[in-house]
Amino acid sequence: MNVEKLKIAVVGFGKMGMLHASILNVLPGVQLIALCEKSGLIRKFLKKAFSNIYVVDDVEKFSNLDLDAIYVTTPIPSHFPVAKNIYSAGIACNLFIEKTLASNFDDAKKLCDLAQKFGGVNMVGYMRRFTVTFLKAKDLLDGEVIGEPISFKAYAFSSDFFRVKQNSKVQTPSIGILRDLGCHAIDLALWFFGDFEVEKSKLESIVSGGSEDSAYITVKAPNGLYGEFNVSWCVDKHRMPEVGFMIKGPKGVMNVNDDNLELVLSGGKRYRWFRHDLGDSVAFWLGRPEYYREDEYFVNAVINKNSVEPSFQISAKVDRLIDEIKAKAY
Amino acid sequence: MIRQEKVLLVGDNPFHGISHLSQERSRVRGDAPTDPEYAAKLIQISLDNGANGFMFSVSDKTLSILNILRNNGTLNSLGLYAIVPYAYEYVRLSGKVGGISGLAKKVVKEIALSGSFNAMATGLKGVLKTDLNSLVKTYLAYEISRIKSSAGKHAKLDSVLLHQLITDMCLGFGLDWVFRLYVDFMLKAGLEPGFNTGNLALLVKKFRELGINLEKVLIAAPLNKAGFQMVPTKKECENALTELPKPNVLAISILAAGYLKPLEAIDYIAGLPNIKGVAVGVSKETQACETFRLLKEKLVKA
Numbered sequence: 001m002n003v004e005k006l007k008i009a010v011v012g013f014g015k016m017g018m019l020h021a022s023i024l025n026v027l028p029g030v031q032l033i034a035l036c037e038k039s040g041l042i043r044k045f046l047k048k049a050f051s052n053i054y055v056v057d058d059v060e061k062f063s064n065l066d067l068d069a070i071y072v073t074t075p076i077p078s079h080f081p082v083a084k085n086i087y088s089a090g091i092a093c094n095l096f097i098e099k100t101l102a103s104n105f106d107d108a109k110k111l112c113d114l115a116q117k118f119g120g121v122n123m124v125g126y127m128r129r130f131t132v133t134f135l136k137a138k139d140l141l142d143g144e145v146i147g148e149p150i151s152f153k154a155y156a157f158s159s160d161f162f163r164v165k166q167n168s169k170v171q172t173p174s175i176g177i178l179r180d181l182g183c184h185a186i187d188l189a190l191w192f193f194g195d196f197e198v199e200k201s202k203l204e205s206i207v208s209g210g211s212e213d214s215a216y217i218t219v220k221a222p223n224g225l226y227g228e229f230n231v232s233w234c235v236d237k238h239r240m241p242e243v244g245f246m247i248k249g250p251k252g253v254m255n256v257n258d259d260n261l262e263l264v265l266s267g268g269k270r271y272r273w274f275r276h277d278l279g280d281s282v283a284f285w286l287g288r289p290e291y292y293r294e295d296e297y298f299v300n301a302v303i304n305k306n307s308v309e310p311s312f313q314i315s316a317k318v319d320r321l322i323d324e325i326k327a328k329a330y
Numbered sequence: 331m332i333r334q335e336k337v338l339l340v341g342d343n344p345f346h347g348i349s350h351l352s353q354e355r356s357r358v359r360g361d362a363p364t365d366p367e368y369a370a371k372l373i374q375i376s377l378d379n380g381a382n383g384f385m386f387s388v389s390d391k392t393l394s395i396l397n398i399l400r401n402n403g404t405l406n407s408l409g410l411y412a413i414v415p416y417a418y419e420y421v422r423l424s425g426k427v428g429g430i431s432g433l434a435k436k437v438v439k440e441i442a443l444s445g446s447f448n449a450m451a452t453g454l455k456g457v458l459k460t461d462l463n464s465l466v467k468t469y470l471a472y473e474i475s476r477i478k479s480s481a482g483k484h485a486k487l488d489s490v491l492l493h494q495l496i497t498d499m500c501l502g503f504g505l506d507w508v509f510r511l512y513v514d515f516m517l518k519a520g521l522e523p524g525f526n527t528g529n530l531a532l533l534v535k536k537f538r539e540l541g542i543n544l545e546k547v548l549i550a551a552p553l554n555k556a557g558f559q560m561v562p563t564k565k566e567c568e569n570a571l572t573e574l575p576k577p578n579v580l581a582i583s584i585l586a587a588g589y590l591k592p593l594e595a596i597d598y599i600a601g602l603p604n605i606k607g608v609a610v611g612v613s614k615e616t617q618a619c620e621t622f623r624l625l626k627e628k629l630v631k632a
Contacts (some may be wrong), residue, residue: 015421020501041434044460049505237357239347240418259354276558276589285528285561286498 006299007067009034009092011059011082012074013042016098016125019287020071021165023149023295026284030299034065038074041298062091069094069121069302076100076175093120094302099187100124100179100322101315108312108319115312121301123308124315126187128243128258130290130297132278134188137245137256140263141192145249146249149193149225156185156231158241164207164234172233176212178322182231184243186318189219192247195317196221198324206234217325336630337580337607338622339411340376342386342515344613345369345395355588365614370398373408375618380626382426383409383607385580385609387416387493388473393480400482409488409579410481411550411609413526414473417495463511470515489515489548491524498529506540513542524548530579531570545575550609552583555598556589559583574604581608583584592621596628597628 008030010021017035025032034054037043046055056062059082062070070092072082080102095115101124102108115122128134141149141289158181173180189196192246199218206213214232221227233241244257252265261278265269282292301308337342344363362368373384373395376420384399388390399405420437477487492500492512500508510527516523527533530551537544553571557564571579577611581602601607608625612618 018499022499025504026502041460045462048460048462050503237347257354274589276556276586280559280565281557281561283562284498284502284532285559286502287495 002027003215005031006069007031007033007065008071008299009036009054009065009067010071010073011036011064011086012072012078013037013039013046014075017071017073019321020096020098020295021074022297023284023286024071027296027299028305034062034067036062046189057197059085059091060089062086063089065091067092069096069299072097073125074098076179077103079103080111083111087114087118090118093118095120095122096125096298097123098311099315100183100319101312103175103179105316105320105323108316112312112316116264121298121306121308122312123298123301124310124312125294126184126310126315126318127193127288127290127294128184128188129310130293131258132280132290133256133258133261133273133274133290136261136273136278137247137254138192140254140261141247144230144249145252145263146247146254146265147251148223149247149249151226152189152245153228153249153322154185154189154191154230154243154245156181156229156241156243157235157238158233159235159238160233160241161207161213162234162236162238170207172207172211172213177231177233178212178215178325181233181241182215182229183318183322185229185231186321187315188243188245189229190314190317190321191310193221193225193227194223194247196225196227196321198321198328201325201329203326203329204232206232215325215329217291219321224330337383337409338381338625338629339383339385339409339580339607339609340373340381340618340622341582341609341611342369342384342392342395343611345611346389348386348611349624364391366394366398369395370402370404372612372615372618373617374402374404376612376622377404377407379619379622380630382407383411383488384605385413385582387412387419389412389416389419393476396477396480396485400480400485405481405485409486410477411489411491411524411548412473412477412487413491413493413524413550414470415493415496417493417516422496426607437469441468449578463507466508466511467515469514474519476523487521489522489524491526491548491550494526494528497525497527497533501527501529501532501536506536509537509540509542513547522546522548524550524580526550528552528559531562531566533565534570534573548578548580549608550580550582553579553581553599553602553605553623554584554586555594556586558586558589566583568602571604572600577604577606579605582606584608584610592624593628596624600628613624 008024010017024030036056036059043055044060048228070086074082079097161172194221199220203212204214205211213234219227224281242258247254256263260274280289282289488554513523552559560567581599584599610621
């Protein structure tokens with residue numbers, strides 16, 4: 001492995017591909033050397049815009065590039081075939097895949113097996129684990145500041161399809177709200193509380209027949225923890241997607257979301273932290289600071305050969321839970 | 331200290347329902363600031379109390395605000411600082427129209443429907459020859475024509491700024507040709523080229539490396555006492571200001587999204603070098619009145 005400059009390629013030049021590629025290009029110790037994009041028109045423009053970056057239409061054309069790591073930022077249904085190709089052809093063994101790991105648990109498990117077989121660092125892009133408010137929440141929960149959690153209510157809302165009329169030309173992403181946004185809340189819950197099982201779930205179509213636009217889920221953990229998830233992309237006044245939790249413990253209540261964290265202890269003491277209070281600065285700001293932290297963490301893990309969280313193995317649990325939610329939905 | 335330019339701009343974030351402190355805060359504000367009629371009223375009150383310009387992302391909403399201001403005669407006394415493209419709206423839209431390819435098709439269709447023969451011809455050439463320069467120029471001309479058609483030909487369009495997301499993505503990718511093309515295009519159009527960035531120190535360094543004349547460009551970047559969104563550090567952003575040849579920075583997020591009290595926030599800005607002005611969003615009449623009165627008192631009269 002080239003320890004001077006890590007050679008990285010990005011597959012898929014949609015909004016997440018652009019974001020990661022741009023951040024990777026400024027990360028110290030990284031050289032963005034190749035892009036893979038299916039659209040012929042976009043590829044033509046990429047070749048003109050980036051004279052020093054190799055642009056291809058198929059990941060197998062990466063095989064002679066001696067890559068140290070690859071980012072897979074294609075639409076979710078193609079994560080499995082793309083990653084499988086990369087592993088099978090021996091193109092790279094360090095893989096970052098945007099969330100969710102796969103479009104179902106079966107494919108997620110197969111990717112876990114491939115990752116284990118080929119080794120390397122593998123990570124899934126649940127970037128909210130790098131949001132300063134959720135990092136602080138995790139720290140407080142691990143420190144048992146509110147005691148062992150008894151229950152939680154989580155939400156993941158956006159206004160992306162609020163007031164979109166039925167049968168309009170607008171199409172919701174076929175992956176549905178659970179894999180688009182709900183997965184972030186599920187991943188954070190797994191990170192905060194450990195594993196749990198789905199009790200009940202309800203899915204709703206709002207925009208068009210068959211679209212998965214909102215979900216209500218109840219879960220239970222082996223230690224008795226009870227949780228609820230409410231997710232939707234048809235909610236008013238959520239211009240930016242927002243994820244949040246209200247967590248109750250014997251010693252207090254914590255409310256945390258993308259913007260701030262509020263802690264109310266049983267004795268009445270109240271604390272509140274905004275991003276401003278939690279050291280939210282990064283070396284290069286694009287999109288949200290958590291994207292830079294996430295990429296920096298992955299790159300450092302590849303350089304130092306560390307294991308990372310969330311790995312494929314950990315993230316596959318989100319895919320398992322989403323499959324369970326769909327199977328139990330009424 | 332700001333003495334000559336005295337640019338005190340009303341920012342448009344509240345008019346889009348944006349609060350960088352928390353989305354909860356923008357929900358608490360209610361719908362009033364997002365109503366174009368009320369937004370125009372807030373701008374008028376701000377003008378009466380010391381503001382002299384409006385900084386806005388070019389969107390249907392802000393264009394309708396310009397229309398109202400034009401019809402009530404306010405626009406002629408107002409300096410306009412437009413930000414293009416309204417990148418977050420395009421990001422949202424891309425999810426609804428089939429990704430980046432779908433988005434590109436939609437924008438091309440909008441340009442075609444705008445009725446500008448020149449824009450259509452240049453744009454078509456750009457697509458056929460995959461000529462990025464032609465496409466960028468076509469798009470910029472289209473955005474400027476949208477502003478002018480809403481604001482009227484007598485409106486004072488002082489600067490057109492490249493949106494933060496685009497500026498910083500170009501910075502990340504090292505797309506130096508975009509910066510050069512943008513500066514040349516705007517100067518030829520008789521406008522001050524502007525760049526909205528979240529990476530002030532890096533951008534200033536980049537422009538120095540590229541030999542871009544920093545006297546001819548405007549930069550809008552977060553600057554506040556709390557160091558909120560000052561990347562990579564508050565100190566490095568302050569140092570970048572000292573390296574500029576003249577006051578050409580518009581300070582944004584000066585209240586750190588409502589985290590700071592106006593007085594302490596403005597005192598901090600007043601002590602910074604090379605600040606051309608500030609842009610501050612307001613969502614209530616009293617706030618518009620008090621904020622711009624204070625800004626005028628502290629930044630202009632000092």
